[in-house]
Amino acid sequence: MTYQEKLAAIRSQMKGEGISAYIIPSADPHISEYVPDRYKCIAFASGFTGSAGTLVITEDAAHLWTDARYFVQANEQLEGTGFELAKLRVQNAPEYIGWLAELLPEGATVAYDAKLISVSLAQLLEAELVPLGLKINSDRDYLDPIWHDRPSLPASPAFLLGEEVTGESMESKLQRLRTALKKYRADYHLISSLDDLAWLFNMRGSDVKCNPVVLSFALISQDKAMLFMDAAKLSEEDQQRLHKAGVELEPYDLIEKAIISLPGSASIFIDPRRNCYALYKLLLKSMRVVQDINPTTYFKAQKNDAEAEFTRQTMVKDGVALTRFFKWLEENIGKTRITELTVVDKVREFRAEQEGFVGESFDTISGYKAHGALPHYRVTEESDAELQPDGLFLVDSGGQYTSGTTDITRVVSLGNLTEEESVDYTLVLKGMIDGSTARYPKGTKGYQIDAITRKPLWDYARNYGHGTGHGVGFFLNVHEGPHVLNPTPTDVPLELGMISSVEPGIYREGKHGIRIENLVLTVKDETNDFAEFYTFEHLTLALIDTTPVKKELLEAHQVKWLNEYHQKVVEKLGPHLTAEELAWLKEKAKAI
Numbered sequence: 080m081t082y083q084e085k086l087a088a089i090r091s092q093m094k095g096e097g098i099s100a101y102i103i104p105s106a107d108p109h110i111s112e113y114v115p116d117r118y119k120c121i122a123f124a125s126g127f128t129g130s131a132g133t134l135v136i137t138e139d140a141a142h143l144w145t146d147a148r149y150f151v152q153a154n155e156q157l158e159g160t161g162f163e164l165a166k167l168r169v170q171n172a173p174e175y176i177g178w179l180a181e182l183l184p185e186g187a188t189v190a191y192d193a194k195l196i197s198v199s200l201a202q203l204l205e206a207e208l209v210p211l212g213l214k215i216n217s218d219r220d221y222l223d224p225i226w227h228d229r230p231s232l233p234a235s236p237a238f239l240l241g242e243e244v245t246g247e248s249m250e251s252k253l254q255r256l257r258t259a260l261k262k263y264r265a266d267y268h269l270i271s272s273l274d275d276l277a278w279l280f281n282m283r284g285s286d287v288k289c290n291p292v293v294l295s296f297a298l299i300s301q302d303k304a305m306l307f308m309d310a311a312k313l314s315e316e317d318q319q320r321l322h323k324a325g326v327e328l329e330p331y332d333l334i335e336k337a338i339i340s341l342p343g344s345a346s347i348f349i350d351p352r353r354n355c356y357a358l359y360k361l362l363l364k365s366m367r368v369v370q371d372i373n374p375t376t377y378f379k380a381q382k383n384d385a386e387a388e389f390t391r392q393t394m395v396k397d398g399v400a401l402t403r404f405f406k407w408l409e410e411n412i413g414k415t416r417i418t419e420l421t422v423v424d425k426v427r428e429f430r431a432e433q434e435g436f437v438g439e440s441f442d443t444i445s446g447y448k449a450h451g452a453l454p455h456y457r458v459t460e461e462s463d464a465e466l467q468p469d470g471l472f473l474v475d476s477g478g479q480y481t482s483g484t485t486d487i488t489r490v491v492s493l494g495n496l497t498e499e500e501s502v503d504y505t506l507v508l509k510g511m512i513d514g515s516t517a518r519y520p521k522g523t524k525g526y527q528i529d530a531i532t533r534k535p536l537w538d539y540a541r542n543y544g545h546g547t548g549h550g551v552g553f554f555l556n557v558h559e560g561p562h563v564l565n566p567t568p569t570d571v572p573l574e575l576g577m578i579s580s581v582e583p584g585i586y587r588e589g590k591h592g593i594r595i596e597n598l599v600l601t602v603k604d605e606t607n608d609f610a611e612f613y614t615f616e617h618l619t620l621a622l623i624d625t626t627p628v629k630k631e632l633l634e635a636h637q638v639k640w641l642n643e644y645h646q647k648v649v650e651k652l653g654p655h656l657t658a659e660e661l662a663w664l665k666e667k668a669k670a671i
Contacts, residue, residue: 080225082124082125082126082159082160082161082162083159083160083161085123085124085225086124086136086141086160086161086162087161088221088224088225089101089124089136089221089222089225090136090138092219092221092224093136093138093190093221094138096190096216096219097188098188098189098190098216098219099137099138099183099187099188099189100135100136100137100179100182100183100187100188100189100190101135101136101137101189101190101191101219101221102133102134102135102175102189102190102191102196102204103120103121103124103133103134103135103136103191103192103195103222104120104121104133104134104191104195104196104200105120105121105129105130105131105132105133106118106195106196106197106355107194107195108194108195108271108355108357108358109271109272109273109294109296109353109355110197110271110272110352110353110354110355111272111273111287111290112130112131112556112558113130113287113288113289113290113441113556114287115230115232115233115286115287115294116230116233117229117230117231117232118195120134120195120222121133121134121143123222123226123229124222125141125143125156125157125160125162126156126157126160126162127143127145127149127152127153127156127157127162128152128156128457129145129148129149129152129153129455130455131145131146131148131149131170131171132144132145132149132153133145133173133175134162135165135175135178135179137182137183140163140182141161141162141163142162142163142164142165142175142178143157143162143163143164143165144165144167144173144174144175145164145165145166145167146166146167146169146170146171146544146545147166147167147170147454147544147545148170148453148454148455148544148545149455150164150166151452151453151588152453152455152456152457165178169567170544170545170546170565170567173200173203173204176203176204176207176208177207179208179213180207180208180211180213183213185211185212185213186212186213186214187213187214188213188214188215188216189204189208189213189214189215189216190215190216190217190219190221191204191216191217191219192217192218192219192220192222192357193217193218193355193356193357193360194220194355194356194357195355196217196355196356197351197352197353197354197355197356198349198351198352198354198355198356198359198370199351199352199370200356201217201356201359202351217356217357217360232286232294232331233285233286233287233294234309234311234312235284235285235286235312236284236285236312236313237282237283237284237285237286237293237308237312237313237317238282238283238284238313238314238317239280239281239282239283239313239317239320239321240281240282240283240481240554241281242281243385244385244389244481244482244554245281245385245386245553246383246384246385246386247383247385248281248324249279249280249281249320249321249324249326250324250325252278252279252280252281252375252378253279253299253304253324253325253326255374255378256268256279256299256374256375256378257299257301259374260299260301260348260374261301263348263369263371264346264369265346265347265348265369266300266301266345266346266347267298267299267300267341267345267346267347267348268297268298268299268300268347268348268349268373269296269297269298269338269347269348269349269354269358270296270297270298270299270350270353270373270375271296271353271354271355271358272350272353272354272373272376273286273287273290273292273293273294273295274290274292274379274552274555274556274559275353275373275375275376275379276292276293276295276296276297276306277291277292277293277555278375278378278379278552278555279297279375280297280306280321280326282295283554283555284312285437285438289438289439289440289441289442289479289557290555290556290557291437291479291554291555292555292556293308293312294308294309294331295307295308295331296308296331296334296358298334298337298338303325303327304324304325304326304327305326305327305329305337306321306326306327306328306329307329307330307331307332307333307334307337308328308329308331309330309331310328310330313328334358335358335361338358338361338362339361341362341363341366343363343365343366344365344366345366345367346366346367346368346369347362347366347367347368347369348369348370348371349368349369349370350370350371350372350373350376351370352372353373353376372560372561376560376561377561377574379552379553379555379559380550380559380560380561380562380574380576380577381574381575381576381577382553382576382577382578382600383576386483386553386576387576387600389482389483389553390482390483390484390553390578390600390618391618392482392483393435393478393480393482393483393484393485394483394485394598394618394619394620394651395620395651395652395655396433396434396435396436396478396480396482396655397430397433397478397480397485397487397619397620397621398619398620398621398648398651398652399433399652399655399656400426400429400430400432400433400478401426401429401487401489401621401622402621402622402652402656402660402663402664403429403660404425404426404429405489405491405622405667406660406663406664407425407429408422408425408472408491409491412466412467412468412493413467413468416465417465417466418463418464418465418466419445419446419447419450419458419462419463419464419466420445420458420460420463421466422443422445422466422472422474423443423445423458426443426445426474426476427439427443430478433478433480435480435481435482436478436479436480437478437479437480437481437554438478438479439476439477439478439479440477440478440479440484440485440486440557441476441477441486441557442457443474443475443476444456444457444473444474444475444476444488445458445473445474445476446458446472446473446474446592447464447465447466447470447472447473448464448470448471448472448590448591449588449589449590449591449592450462450464450473450592451471451472451473451490451586451591451592451593452586452587452588452589452590452591452592453586453592454543454544454545454584454586454592454594466493467493468493468494468495469493469494469495470492470493470494470495470496470500470591471490471491471492471493471496471500471504471591471592471593471627472490472491472493473488473489473490473592473593473594474488474489474490474491475487475488475594475596476488477557479554480554481554482554483553483554484551484552484553484554484555484556484557485598485619486551486557486580486596486598487596487597487598487619487621488582488594488595488596489595489596489621489622489623489624490504490507490592490593490594490595490624490627491624491626492624492626492627496626496627499587499590500591500593500627501627501628501629502539502629502632503541503585503587503591503593504593504627504628505627505628505629505632505633506535506536506539506541506585506632507536507583507584507585507593507594507595508595508623508628508633508637508641509535509536509632509633509634509637510532510533510534510535510536510583511532511581511582511583511595511596511597512637512640512641513531513532513534513535513637514528514529514531514532514547514548514564514581514583515532515581515597515599515615515617516614516615516636516640517531517614517615518604518612518613518614519573519612519613519614520609520610520611520612520613521572521610521611521612521613522572523572523573523613524568524569524570524571524572524573525547525548525562525563525564525565525569525571525573525579526564526565526566526567526568526569528547528548528564528573528579528581529546529547529548529564529565529566530566532547532548532564532581532583533547533583536583536585541585543583543584543585543586544586545565545584546563546564546565546566546567547564547565547581547582547583548563548564548565548579548580548581548582549563549564549579549580550562550563550577550578550579551578551579551580551598552578553578559578562574562577562579564579564580564581573601573613574601575601575602575603575613576600576601577600577601578598578599578600578601578618579598579599579601579615580596580597580598580599581596581597581598581599581615582594582595582596582597583595595623596619597617597618597619598617598618598619599615599616599617599618599619600615600616600618601613601614601615601616602614602615602616617644617647620647620648620651620652621648622645622648622664622667622668623641623644623645624667625641625667625669625671628641628671630671638671641671642670642671645668645669645670646668646670648664648668649661649664649665649668652664
């Protein structure tokens with residue numbers, strides 16, 4: 080079926096049931112950011128492959144609502160599909176609700192599949208639309224009847240990590256969680272978010288591309304822990320380890336039956352943003368429901384000493400791989416054919432040589448010249464551009480290792496830079512340095528670091544449309560909450576042990592894109608009469624190209640930081656490089 084035929088088939092089902100608008104989010108029953116192939120509903124229906132967006136279909140309109148990271152990509156991929164781009168003003172905001180409220184007449188029905196909508200979004204839809212006389216039907220799946228070759232759920236093997244790697248046993252984590260539940264006076268806790276489950280049970284897998292997670296649910300009480308998953312994914316030894324920790328393994332699809340069986344007098348804790356509405360609707364009306372962020376989300380974000388140290392070791396491996404890649408690129412550009420896809424393969428090849436490498440932590444963004452201006456560009460056979468010894472090249476990539484997760488962006492000069500390119504590059508570098516070297520009092524939120532990072536760009540009337548940073552997991556999801564560094568006033572402070580990215584950028588459509596990204600760890604700085612202060616420890620260890628830098632635009636402290644950073648990169652990576660590689664790195668890392 081063509082995308083237009085799929086759209087017509089969806090509308091035919093809508094018309095037959097009197098549905099005026101149908102919502103298709105980018106999600107799965109675990110409300111994941113990255114989903115298994117079975118739940119890539121937006122790509123199936125419209126051809127759009129970005130990781131964030133919502134399709135809204137009415138009788139006369141079909142829109143993809145997504146943010147600035149995907150505007151160019153969406154326009155290209157939606158051409159001829161019958162869908163049109165609707166530009167979000169605020170990233171991840173459900174602005175289509177207001178559009179539906181204005182468009183639909185009283186008595187009209189809005190439908191969606193409750194398995195793909197979070198509790199909080201379902202509650203918002205009801206709060207905004209029902210008072211206007213609109214109706215909601217949350218049990219409609221118009222994709223499954225027309226998705227004839229829909230992929231099955233993955234059956235990839237899973238495994239448990241040892242305490243020597245995680246730094247904390249499963250038993251200890253369960254006890255911490257139960258202590259937290261007592262404070263909320265919750266008898267039960269439903270967990271659907273795959274990264275929380277992976278952390279809690281020290282379990283990893285490969286059910287979702289780039290995310291080492293396992294499709295599962297958990298129902299936790301003070302005396303019982305039920306893990307709903309395909310037990311066949313685990314070895315007999317790992318199943319016994321779970322049993323020894325007091326964890327009962329149940330089939331994945333029995334979670335609904337378990338929820339229905341809960342006593343009506345019980346109280347249950349759920350994270351409304353990380354559980355689907357379909358499970359929430361199964362709760363008895365008499366139950367007391369506590370809605371808040373999963374306690375495990377906070378626990379997981381604060382890395383313990385073992386996780387932090389393993390991450391440091393992982394950054395050395397990653398830095399060695401990237402040093403070899405950039406050396407290879409410099410020595411081969413203009414001599415052999417290199418394309419954006421060549422780079423994707425080559426970066427993976429160098430990482431795969433490192434001990435403990437499992438795979439990429441996200442699809443590598445390999446953007447030459449104008450493609451670099453697309454923050455979430457994903458190269459295809461059709462878009463693949465050949466690199467020439469001219470202009471800027473951006474590569475944003477990351478690795479999953481058994482000892483940690485990496486995420487790094489670098490931009491390199493391939494030659495003949497313009498004044499505008501050099502100025503933009505230097506301003507982004509200034510922002511990255513200032514954001515990642517900030518000293519801040521305990522209690523500081525991510526939006527405050529976001530502003531510090533943007534200030535050097537704002538001084539020159541430049542800005543970027545994405546957030547400054549996100550949390551990063553330990554051999555887990557590359558995007559991890561609850562903290563985030565963006566303009567949204569998220570009320571989550573930066574705590575000791577949190578790993579964050581700092582990645583400002585400048586994007587000029589049709590010209591170039593620049594983003595420089597390091598990962599940092601929140602650590603103690605000093606305590607005085609004013610406050611307890613924190614700062615960031617730089618984790619990422621990789622060369623920052625100084626060729627495009629206009630030194631006169633840098634302040635003294637920024638020059639000092641850059642030179643000292645490069646000295647640290649040479650010291651940490653040097654013992655793991657050949658003499659030739661080390662000589663190359665030293666030359667590129669010379670003080671400016």
